[in-house]
Structures are given as structure tokens and as C-alpha cells.
Amino acid sequence: MIQTVRGRELAAGALILAMGAAFAWFSGGLGLGTATRMGSGYVPRLLGILLAGLGLIVIVRAWLMPATPLEKTNPPWIPLLWIAGSIVGFAALVERIGLFLSVVLVVAVCRAGAPERRWIEILILAAALSGFCALLFIKGLGLTMPLWPGER
Amino acid sequence: MDALIQNLGIGFAVALTPWNLVFALIGCLLGTLIGVLPGIGPLATIAMLLPFTFKLDPTGALIMLAGIYYGAQYGGSTTAILVNLPGEAASVVTTLDGYQMARQGKAGTALTVAAIGSFFAGCVGTVAIALLAPPLVAFAQLFGPAEYFSLMVLGLTAAVVLAHGSLVKAVAMVVLGLLLGLIGTDVNNGVQRFTFGIHELSDGLGFVPIAMGLFGVAEIVMNLARRTDTSDKETAPVGSLFPSREDWKTAWGAILRGTGFGGVLGVLPGGGAVLASFASYTLEKKIAKDPSRFGKGAIEGVAGPEAANNAGAQTSFIPMLSLGIPSNAVMALMIGAMTIHGIQPGPQVMGERAEVFWGMIASMWIGNLMLVIVNLPLVGVWVKLLQMPYRLLFPIILVFCCIGTYSVNNSAVEVVLMAGFGVFGVVLLRLGFEPAPLLLGYVLGPLMEENLRRAMLIGRGDPTVFVTRPLSATLLFLAAALFVALALPALRKKREEVFVE
Numbered sequence: 001m002i003q004t005v006r007g008r009e010l011a012a013g014a015l016i017l018a019m020g021a022a023f024a025w026f027s028g029g030l031g032l033g034t035a036t037r038m039g040s041g042y043v044p045r046l047l048g049i050l051l052a053g054l055g056l057i058v059i060v061r062a063w064l065m066p067a068t069p070l071e072k073t074n075p076p077w078i079p080l081l082w083i084a085g086s087i088v089g090f091a092a093l094v095e096r097i098g099l100f101l102s103v104v105l106v107v108a109v110c111r112a113g114a115p116e117r118r119w120i121e122i123l124i125l126a127a128a129l130s131g132f133c134a135l136l137f138i139k140g141l142g143l144t145m146p147l148w149p150g151e152r
Numbered sequence: 153m154d155a156l157i158q159n160l161g162i163g164f165a166v167a168l169t170p171w172n173l174v175f176a177l178i179g180c181l182l183g184t185l186i187g188v189l190p191g192i193g194p195l196a197t198i199a200m201l202l203p204f205t206f207k208l209d210p211t212g213a214l215i216m217l218a219g220i221y222y223g224a225q226y227g228g229s230t231t232a233i234l235v236n237l238p239g240e241a242a243s244v245v246t247t248l249d250g251y252q253m254a255r256q257g258k259a260g261t262a263l264t265v266a267a268i269g270s271f272f273a274g275c276v277g278t279v280a281i282a283l284l285a286p287p288l289v290a291f292a293q294l295f296g297p298a299e300y301f302s303l304m305v306l307g308l309t310a311a312v313v314l315a316h317g318s319l320v321k322a323v324a325m326v327v328l329g330l331l332l333g334l335i336g337t338d339v340n341n342g343v344q345r346f347t348f349g350i351h352e353l354s355d356g357l358g359f360v361p362i363a364m365g366l367f368g369v370a371e372i373v374m375n376l377a378r379r380t381d382t383s384d385k386e387t388a389p390v391g392s393l394f395p396s397r398e399d400w401k402t403a404w405g406a407i408l409r410g411t412g413f414g415g416v417l418g419v420l421p422g423g424g425a426v427l428a429s430f431a432s433y434t435l436e437k438k439i440a441k442d443p444s445r446f447g448k449g450a451i452e453g454v455a456g457p458e459a460a461n462n463a464g465a466q467t468s469f470i471p472m473l474s475l476g477i478p479s480n481a482v483m484a485l486m487i488g489a490m491t492i493h494g495i496q497p498g499p500q501v502m503g504e505r506a507e508v509f510w511g512m513i514a515s516m517w518i519g520n521l522m523l524v525i526v527n528l529p530l531v532g533v534w535v536k537l538l539q540m541p542y543r544l545l546f547p548i549i550l551v552f553c554c555i556g557t558y559s560v561n562n563s564a565v566e567v568v569l570m571a572g573f574g575v576f577g578v579v580l581l582r583l584g585f586e587p588a589p590l591l592l593g594y595v596l597g598p599l600m601e602e603n604l605r606r607a608m609l610i611g612r613g614d615p616t617v618f619v620t621r622p623l624s625a626t627l628l629f630l631a632a633a634l635f636v637a638l639a640l641p642a643l644r645k646k647r648e649e650v651f652v653e
Binding site: 002008009011012015016019020023026030031034035036037038039040041043044047048050051054055057058061073074075076079080083084086087088090091092094095099102103106107110111113114116118121125126129133137141142143144145 | 204207318320321323324327328330331334338340341343345346369372373374376377378542543544546547548550551553554555558559562564565567568570571574575578579582583584585601604605608609612613615
């Protein structure tokens with residue numbers, strides 16, 4: 001895990017260097033054109049090189065830094081996993097199982113990202129929120145999405 | 153003057169129709185409702201509530217969005233005063249003296265002064281927009297592609313100025329945003345760029361998934377990791393809402409000065425509202441007879457920055473409405489919303505969609521009025537909301553984000569994209585990047601490329617076209633001057649101090 005400001009900056013520089021390089025590389029296949037008549041790849045290639053250059057600057061500056069320790073913060077990865085998981089679950093299932101059950105799913109899964117386990121509270125929250133969303137979004141705002149499984 | 157009254161007449165005729173009044177009211181209430189929640193700034197609030205406006209006509213939708221924006225700002229101030237948690241950079245200043253007032257049992261006074269200061273600033277701001285937008289639109293007719301390109305360079309440079317932390321990393325965020333904006337079909341020749349065969353990407357990366365992922369989802373995750381549960385935080389009692397005569401006397405001058413600061417600085421690209429509230433606080437502290445009161449509950453320290461903040465928020469609409477250039481991330485969101493409703497922001501909006509343009513301006517004033525007469529009496533309700541534990545709150549926010557993103561195009565892929573940008577946002581925050589400049593770059597990417605292409609075509613491939621045209625050269629010179637000034641060590645230090653505070 002990253003423990004110094006220097007390490008963080010090195011990682012940050014590497015990330016944008018890699019992204020810039022990827023954009024610059026994939027621009028090649030899009031037709032670069034000339035400065036007068038720019039092809040689809042011209043501007044992305046330019047920006048990609050610029051981004052990669054900025055990444056290099058960050059890396060070089062990090063290299064010259066003393067290794068001061070980073071302020072300790074809780075890592076966000078476990079909540080991130082549950083939250084992102086609940087969203088992907090919603091996306092994958094909403095058209096199949098409908099709004100009501102997928103809201104219940106999101107509430108149940110994302111609450112795993114919070115420290116408190118209170119099953120009854122989660123159950124009540126899920127049911128109330130599902131009902132509210134069904135009323136508001138489907139009956140009220142008329143969004144076109146299935147409410148129950150197999151409606152589509 | 154006659155033209156001004158006539159134009160405002162058109163505006164109020166639109167804004168005062170019963171439905172549009174209802175939209176403004178709903179917007180204000182929803183905005184406050186979400187904005188008051190700790191850790192949720194105006195940006196996240198607007199991103200989250202955007203889908204609520206999809207079914208409305210463009211005018212109604214923009215009126216409601218403007219209402220949401222004011223409501224969110226007001227809600228942010230409430231949280232800053234009552235629990236010492238700023239929802240955004242601009243309300244950091246409000247916490248300094250606002251929370252101290254609250255601890256002395258004068259929270260109600262602070263809230264009222266903030267609301268009335270904001271209302272006054274809003275009135276002035278509305279008139280400023282109505283006065284300044286038409287000449288700016290006329291001025292914009294002189295702009296060719298080269299000038300537009302240079303103007304956007306200036307705007308993005310200014311956005312970097314106000315980002316936290318490293319300058320290089322802020323520039324990198326802008327460039328990455330520009331690149332993300334180019335994903336999708338090239339409008340000139342139909343070439344698919346960076347879509348990797350994913351059909352849903354051919355219209356470009358959706359605006360809503362990016363905004364909600366970076367500002368909604370990532371925010372929730374960071375809050376959960378921090379384990380800052382607001383229910384542990386003590387909420388100060390509100391007390392009387394009515395300021396004493398004494399309080400008024402001290403606050404009034406601060407409101408006037410703050411409005412002046414905010415009105416002028418808000419027009420500048422890059423989010424002048426933050427700068428304005430800091431500048432106003434510094435000034436009030438300097439000219440006060442007894443500066444030691446500041447930080448211990450000085451009413452000027454709430455009144456001035458709040459007025460400055462709101463005046464700045466108001467006048468930041470000027471470049472957006474007249475030139476189609478967002479001056480900060482919130483305005484970038486508004487441009488995204490306008491595009492979703494089929495309005496291409498730019499100088500032509502005032503002529504072609506006069507009812508939208510003036511209706512929105514008139515509704516800004518109405519929105520400000522509603523904040524005072526509707527929201528202030530409801531302060532007890534907002535306090536209750538503040539005390540809601542985060543473990544109940546975040547699943548609700550998350551569900552709204554999911555449904556909202558899905559409803560834009562009935563697309564599950566966009567929901568997955570939102571999750572992806574949530575993850576990306578967390579990584580960025582962990583690596584010390586600030587995502588707001590990215591959003592600005594994303595909105596400007598296609599516009600900038602288009603104008604660059606046209607300018608180079610007209611200039612026959614000669615890049616000096618940007619410096620031989622006087623207007624374009626001036627804009628680029630300003631951008632360069634701003635950048636150099638920032639890179640100077642003395643100013644850099646000052647900038648860091650401001651953000652550390």
C-alpha cells in the first residue's frame with residue numbers, strides 16, 4: 001500500500017502517463033490528417049502526448065521528493081467494492097426483476113459497505129424506499145421501466 | 153433601459169406562469185433537501201436531481217435546475233452553520249463564524265442573515281445578468297473560431313487556478329477531461345473514436361454517469377471510509393430567527409461589500425464564487441474595528457461571504473448564458489442539462505430562445521425570493537434531516553443515482569459506467585487529484601476541438617492565427633499571464649494558504 005506522499009505522486013504520475021500514452025497510441029488508427037485538415041486522431045494524439053508529458057513531470061517531481069509519510073486515512077476499498085457491486089447488480093438485473101426488487105437489492109448490498117449491521121432496519125428501509133420509488137418514478141414521473149419481474 | 157424592462161417583462165411573463173412557479177418551488181425545496189445533507193455539495197445535488205427534470209419542457213427544466221442550485225447552496229450554508237460541515241469550498245468560510253454563532257445560541261440569526269444577504273446579492277446579480285448579457289452576446293458575434301478556442305483556453309486555465317493542490321495534476325485533469333469528451337462519433341466524418349465496438353459509446357460518454365460517478369458515488373464511498381457519521385456531530389439549537397437591530401447594523405455593510413465582490417469575481421471563469429467569499433471575509437476582518445471578534449462569531453463574517461457567494465453564483469451564469477462557456481463545474485452541469493433538452497448553449501440562445509433565456513433569468517430572482525420566504529420558516533425540518541444517520545441516508549442517495557442514470561436513456565450500460573466512474577473517482581481522490589476540472593474539460597472537449605479545426609482550416613494550417621488576431625491574442629495573453637502568476641512561488645504559497653484554512 002502507498003505510505004508516502006512520494007509514493008502517491010509516483011502512482012499518480014504513472015496513471016496519467018499510462019492514460020495519455022493509451023490515448024495517443026489508439027489515436028493513430030483514427031486518421032491523423034494534417035494541421036489544416038485535421039483527422040479524427042489529430043487532437044486526441046496531441047492531448048494524449050500532453051497528458052503523458054504531464055505524467056512524466058509528476059513522476060520526475062516525485063522522484064526528487066523526500067519520503068515524507070502520508071497522513072493516515074482509512075482505505076476506501078471495501079466500501080467501494082460493495083457500493084460499486086450494488087450499482088452493477090442494479091444495472092444487470094433491473095430490466096429482468098423490475099424496479100422494486102432491484103431497489104431492495106441495492107439497499108441490501110450497499111449497506112454491507114457500512115459498519116452497522118441492523119437487519120430489521122435494512123429491511124424496513126429497503127421496503128419503504130422501494131415503495132416510494134415505485135410511486136415516484138413509475139406512477140408519478142412515468143419512467144418506462146418494469147416494476148415487477150417478467151413485465152418486459 | 154427600455155429594452156431591459158421589456159426583456160425582463162418577457163422573462164417574468166414566462167417565470168410567473170403557475171407551472172413554472174411550481175417548478176421553481178419544487179427545485180428550491182429539493183435542492184435544499186439534498187444540499188442540507190452533510191458532505192453533499194451543489195454539484196452532487198444537481199447531478200443527482202437532474203433526471204427529475206427530464207420530463208419537463210426545456211424552460212421548466214432549466215427553471216427547476218436553477219432552483220435546485222440555489223436551494224443546494226442555501227442548504228450547504230445551513231449545514232455549515234449548524235454542524236460545522238461545509239458541503240463545498242465556498243461555504244468553508246461560513247463555518248468559521250457561522251458555527252461559532254450557532255454555539256452561542258444565535259444559529260437562527262446567522263441563518264436569517266445568510267438568507268437575506270443571499271437574497272439581496274441575488275437581486276443585484278439578477279439585474280447584473282439582465283444588463284450585461286445582451287452586450288456580451290453582441291460582443292460574442294465578433295468571435296471567430298480562433299477567439300472561441302482562446303476563450304476556452306482562458307476558462308480552463310482559470311479553472312486550474314482554483315483547484316486544490318498541485319497545478320500540474322489539475323492541468324492533467326483538464327486534459328483528461330478534454331480527451332474523455334472526444335470519445336464517441338466524430339461529428340465531422342462519422343469515425344468512431346475510442347468506442348472499442350461498444351455500441352452505447354457511439355454517442356459519447358454520457359454526461360450523467362460521469363457527473364454522478366465522480367461526484368455522487370465517489371463521495372459516498374469516501375464518506376463511508378471516513379466514518380464521519382453526522383449523528384455523532386452535535387447540532388446546535390436554532391434559537392430566534394430574527395436578528396437584533398444591532399446585528400442588522402453590523403451585517404448590512406458587509407452584505408453590500410460582499411455583493412460587490414461576488415458580482416465582479418463571479419463573472420470570471422474558474423469559479424469566482426469561492427474566491428469572492430474568501431476575499432469578502434478577509435476584507436471584513438481587515439476593516440473591522442475589532443478584528444479579534446472574527447472566528448468567534450462575528451456576524452459580518454457570515455453576512456459578507458454568504459452575499460459574495462450568492463452574487464458570484466448568480467453572475468457565473470453570465471458567461472454560460474451569453475457565450476456558452478461554463479465558468480465552473482456547476483455551470484458545466486447546467487450546459488450538460490441544456491444539451492440534454494436540445495438547447496445548444498451559446499450566443500444564439502438569447503435570440504432564438506428568448507423565452508428560455510429571459511424566463512430563466514427572471515426565475516433566478518423568484519428562486520431567491522422563495523428561499524427567504526419558504527425555506528427559512530422550514531429550518532426546523534432541515535435540522536431534523538441533518539440528524540438523519542448516514543447509514544440510512546447513503547442507500548437512498550445511491551438508489552436515486554441508479555434510477556436517475558438509468559432513466560436518461562433507459563440504458564443499463566450507463567449505470568455500469570456510473571459505477572466505473574465512481575471507482576475511477578475514488579482512485580483519483582486517493583491519488584490526490586481533484587475531479588472538478590475534469591468535468592469542465594469534458595464539457596469543453598468537443599467544442600474546443602471543433603473550433604481548433606475551423607480556426608486552423610481558415611488559417612491554412614498556420615498556428616499563428618491564434619496570436620495574429622488581436623482579440624484571440626489578448627485572451628491567450630491573459631491565460632498565459634494567469635498561469636505564470638500562479639507558477640510564481642510567492643503566489644503559490646498564498647494559494648495554498650487559502651486552501652489550507
